Amino acid sequence: MSIETLNALVSGAIWRAEQLDELGLETAPSAWMEVSKLEEEIAKITPAKEAEGRIARRGAVRAAFQANDPVRARELVERYTAEKGIPKSLRNDLRGMLKADSDELSDEFPFAAKHNKPNDVRMLANQLRECGPFGLVA
Amino acid sequence: METIAFYSYKGGVGRSLLVANAACFLGAVGKRVVALDLDFEAPGLHYKLGLPPDPAGKAGMSGGAVPYLLATAKSARNPPPLQEHMVELPMSQRRGGWLRLMPAGPAPRREYWSALKQLRERLHLDAPSGKGLAALLDLHGRIQDELKPDYLLIDARTGVTELGGLATTALADCVVCLLVANRESVDGTLAIVEALKASRRPRGRRAPRIVPVIARATGDLAGEGRTAEGIKRLLELGEGRNVDRKGGPAPFVLPHDSEMGATDIVVAGEHTPNTFPPLHRAYAELYEHVFPQAWKKGQKLLLCLPMITYWRWI
Numbered sequence: 001m002s003i004e005t006l007n008a009l010v011s012g013a014i015w016r017a018e019q020l021d022e023l024g025l026e027t028a029p030s031a032w033m034e035v036s037k038l039e040e041e042i043a044k045i046t047p048a049k050e051a052e053g054r055i056a057r058r059g060a061v062r063a064a065f066q067a068n069d070p071v072r073a074r075e076l077v078e079r080y081t082a083e084k085g086i087p088k089s090l091r092n093d094l095r096g097m098l099k100a101d102s103d104e105l106s107d108e109f110p111f112a113a114k115h116n117k118p119n120d121v122r123m124l125a126n127q128l129r130e131c132g133p134f135g136l137v138a
Numbered sequence: 139m140e141t142i143a144f145y146s147y148k149g150g151v152g153r154s155l156l157v158a159n160a161a162c163f164l165g166a167v168g169k170r171v172v173a174l175d176l177d178f179e180a181p182g183l184h185y186k187l188g189l190p191p192d193p194a195g196k197a198g199m200s201g202g203a204v205p206y207l208l209a210t211a212k213s214a215r216n217p218p219p220l221q222e223h224m225v226e227l228p229m230s231q232r233r234g235g236w237l238r239l240m241p242a243g244p245a246p247r248r249e250y251w252s253a254l255k256q257l258r259e260r261l262h263l264d265a266p267s268g269k270g271l272a273a274l275l276d277l278h279g280r281i282q283d284e285l286k287p288d289y290l291l292i293d294a295r296t297g298v299t300e301l302g303g304l305a306t307t308a309l310a311d312c313v314v315c316l317l318v319a320n321r322e323s324v325d326g327t328l329a330i331v332e333a334l335k336a337s338r339r340p341r342g343r344r345a346p347r348i349v350p351v352i353a354r355a356t357g358d359l360a361g362e363g364r365t366a367e368g369i370k371r372l373l374e375l376g377e378g379r380n381v382d383r384k385g386g387p388a389p390f391v392l393p394h395d396s397e398m399g400a401t402d403i404v405v406a407g408e409h410t411p412n413t414f415p416p417l418h419r420a421y422a423e424l425y426e427h428v429f430p431q432a433w434k435k436g437q438k439l440l441l442c443l444p445m446i447t448y449w450r451w452i
Binding site for chain 2: 070108109125
């Protein structure tokens with residue numbers, strides 16, 4: 001798919017997700033997930049050294065957080081920060097997003113955070129979602 | 139704090155009664171104990187500990203784990219005081235131990251089921267944000283940091299549920315698995331224990347000790363065949379008692395006690411060791427294994443029984 005088409009799609013998807021968010025509709029997170037996936041597609045065909053590529057990478061991660069999927073956000077950050085030639089400022093921005101999200105969870109649940117790393121908490125929640133109680137369907 | 143989860147794949151094995159008795163034993167020997175009822179769908183630990191809710195709903199216990207977690211789900215930054223959701227049970231002051239119960243809530247009053255319904259709508263333990271699970275881990279961490287108990291005993295839900303899974307995989311240092319010696323119970327427990335052993339854990343967290351316990355035993359345990367093989371496999375994965383003269387460990391066994399089953403009486407100190415009913419002797423053997431540090435004190439206590447307060451709360 002061409003970059004023009006993807007740009008048009010992502011612009012429409014962002015507008016829609018913002019409107020749903022404003023209305024407080026429960027479908028807003030899935031709209032943000034669509035944004036994240038379109039930004040990811042743009043990031044695949046635009047290098048991080050170009051402005052458009054940097055915007056797409058930041059957008060994919062930010063939209064994953066807005067879709068309430070920090071596990072996906074972390075995966076994207078790990079993938080993008082491992083790219084060759086990634087600008088230092090972009091790497092710092094992406095890591096900063098992860099830290100801000102972890103800090104929020106720690107602020108909200110200080111006792112949990114004292115004994116567990118936020119990433120471990122999400123790993124366990126993810127495991128529960130994918131493998132069921134006790135990991136029986138792993 | 140050592141967290142011990144009591145789990146059973148099938149119900150009706152005397153799990154809550156064992157939790158109540160173990161909590162009373164530990165409190166009596168001077169340990170600081172919190173008993174937490176996470177069996178939200180069929181809570182009963184408060185009954186076992188002699189605290190049924192006031193039927194009129196005008197007095198008595200109103201807090202518990204469900205109302206606490208619901209309040210946290212509504213406003214995580216302003217959780218209610220733990221004390222509002224716990225009940226302190228009377229213990230002999232001489233040994234310095236205490237026992238606090240966090241019941242599931244005032245079940246079976248209507249307000250409890252209403253709170254549970256709201257909790258299910260608001261708190262999703264598998265939410266990708268991690269907030270649902272963090273709320274449960276926060277309660278666990280808060281009990282540890284604010285109350286500083288020696289032991290947290292968890293009455294975990296029967297069967298395969300999210301909360302039962304988390305109580306055993308994410309919270310527990312030791313899982314006491316109760317089962318009866320029939321093929322259904324053994325096969326189900328074996329599947330759970332194998333999954334528990336294989337489950338992923340946060341970095342730096344050890345796999346829990348697993349102690350299989352055969353409950354409601356009436357005679358020859360398992361006979362031959364699949365049930366016996368299953369129990370043998372459970373002992374390979376978990377911990378048994380080292381009394382088997384043939385060299386292998388034997389399972390802990392709680393004999394059937396029709397009187398206990400009928401009345402759910404918690405007794406600690408009614409009998410001298412030699413006159414303990416078989417079920418209490420079996421409890422004592424299990425305590426020695428699961429709470430070895432408490433047992434040194436407990437042993438002396440059992441030899442000085444006339445000095446011990448006798449509790450009969452029901």
